[in-house]
Amino acid sequence: MQHFEDSIYNLIVETSTNLPGDVRRAVAKGRALEDRATRSGLALTTIAQNIGMAELQVSPICQDTGMPTFIIHTPVGVNQIEMKKDIHSAIVRATQNGKLRPNSVDSLTGENSGDNLGAGTPVIHFEQWEEEGVDVRLILKGGGCENKNIQYSLPAELEGLGKAGRDLDGIRKCILHAVYQAQGQGCSAGFIGVGIGGDRTTGYELAKKQLFRKVEDINPVEDLGKLEEYIMENANKLGIGTMGFGGEVTLLGCKVGVMNRLPASFFVSVAYNCWAFRRQGVLVDPATGKIREWLYESGTGISVDDAGVPSPEPVAVHAAGAAGSGVVPGDATIPGAPAVLPAAEAAEGAGQPATAGGSREVRLTTPISEEDIRSLRVGDVVILSGEMHTGRDALHKYLMDHETPVDLNGAVIYHCGPVMLKDEEGWHVKAAGPTTSIREEPYQGDIIKKFGIRAVIGKGGMGPKTLKALQEHGGVYLNAIGGAAQYYAECIKKVNAVDFMEFGIPEAMWHLQVDGFAAIVTMDSHGNSLHADVEKDSAAKLAQFREPVFK
């Protein structure tokens, strides 16, 4: 198996950077359902553009390259210990080359191992089979969507849906609830794998295994096929939309599997995967270790455009130059502005009642004044230039009772754990999309006030405590498009400095010079929150699924 390490390295790179054909078709289908002029439509356009950029630059689609999880079938007699060593070595190499983010963190000390190896990482499941080849499948599932996995123990009483019994209809309710509770926080529109039965561990395993099925396959169990079809027809009626912006498309795929259970247990386990659904597989020659065959259709050449035409060449997406803050009315033209903007203008030009309608494009340069922030409203598109600072879990906790190394008055904090590489010239950003902001809810309001921060960028929105602080202090929450790591990396012109490297690369405080960084105001300083509105609205819509369907 001389070439096995190389084969695994290629598998990792392909999985991280090139979204497979079936997933792309699902994204294209979603785009066709969504009005392009709405906020969700614009988000899908950015996602499509990001998919193209990642492939072209052979860089991670999303900065969170997840928990590398391998499922491997080997013929009897193949040395699994050697294979494991090769996998580890390929993981280290992919991390060094910026194809994977260092993602393995000591749960007690918080220390990042730096090479993606550590207790429990990567995850490798071996199984023997009677075929002659070695089948290796890999999924890179990020932390944000992993956090939205959910397990139900039936019978249960479900919010909005009432009683869910130990039958197909109870399972139906669990799945709809799972989609609802994820809101936009797992970077919807998502894919779900569902495991019925098993115990708490094997139920989740079964759910994750469903994610290895092809998006377009047909369930061999007739009842489960009907259930999948029903979910695909109805989950979109929840109106959560891409990134939780509200809209027509919330779910791109649903796969359900079943196994036996104990008489006393009835688990329904749901694995939620973001749109950045990165999984691939290879069939490997057991003698040489060379790749014989790729197991999922390559994404190359498969358009993510709803019209089915080849995607346009990805272009630089930053807004060019001119310094200074200023509010630009929605119909103004900004040369070289991000791709999201022309579509927003088109919406207004056509006078469509898009949810993004009435929004403006506002250019701001850091540090930002309170006056500029107070003028912003939910729905405005902000185009930022100047310096911003990354900060996520470790930094927020730290800042609660420490000082900051840089002046944060008027500053912008970006909830982001980037992929970074260093060479003789210094640090380079390889991928830099937003992380789920709600994790900072316990700290954010206090931190905003303590340091005079004016804007927080992240994804998925924040809660009432932060909203109150934004109102009192004069701040905004800006929602960037989750997973669009190449799109945002392009806006980062320079790494000015870094603090707290001891937190590890994703958690360090990176001081980044940006130009034309576009994000949407989803929480403003007047007490408005798009996230609260969408959650309330989708909760009301969930209740329409209360009555039994599968009797």
Ligand SMILES: O=C(O)C[C@H](O)C(=O)O
């Ligand atoms: O860790 C990250 O960069 C993002 C994470 O996957 C998330 O969705 O919050």
Ligand code: SF4
């Ligand atoms: S940021 Fe979004 S797209 Fe990336 S791994 Fe997390 S949930 Fe997935």
